[in-house]
Amino acid sequence: MKFKFEITQVVRDTDLVENARGDGKTQAIFTVKYRVRFHNTMSMDAQEVLWASDELDAYNKAKQIIRDKQSHGEF
Numbered sequence: 001m002k003f004k005f006e007i008t009q010v011v012r013d014t015d016l017v018e019n020a021r022g023d024g025k026t027q028a029i030f031t032v033k034y035r036v037r038f039h040n041t042m043s044m045d046a047q048e049v050l051w052a053s054d055e056l057d058a059y060n061k062a063k064q065i066i067r068d069k070q071s072h073g074e075f
Contacts, residue, residue: 002039005066009033010055027051030058034066 009032016026033047048065052058 003036003070005034005036007032007034007059007062008045010058010062012055012058013049016053025053027053030055032058032062034062036066 011031011033012028013031014029016028018024018026028051029049030052031047031049033045035043035045037043048062050058050061050065052061
C-alpha cells in the first residue's frame with residue numbers, strides 16, 4: 001500500500017538524564033506525533049514515545065520506526 005507520512009510534532013516530555021550505560025551521555029523521553037496518509041484519501045494520526053538525546057535524534061528515530069512499521073505491513 002502506498003503511503004506518505006509527515007511528522008507533525010516533537011515534544012520533550014522529561015528532563016535530560018544520564019543514560020543507563022554510564023557513558024556520560026544524556027537522554028530524555030520524547031513524544032513524536034505524525035500523520036500517515038494512504039493513497040491521498042485516508043489519513044491516520046499516531047505517535048511514538050521514545051528515548052532520544054535531542055529533538056533531531058527523536059525525529060530521526062521516529063522516521064525509522066515509521067518505515068519499519070510500513071515494511072512489516074502495519075500500514
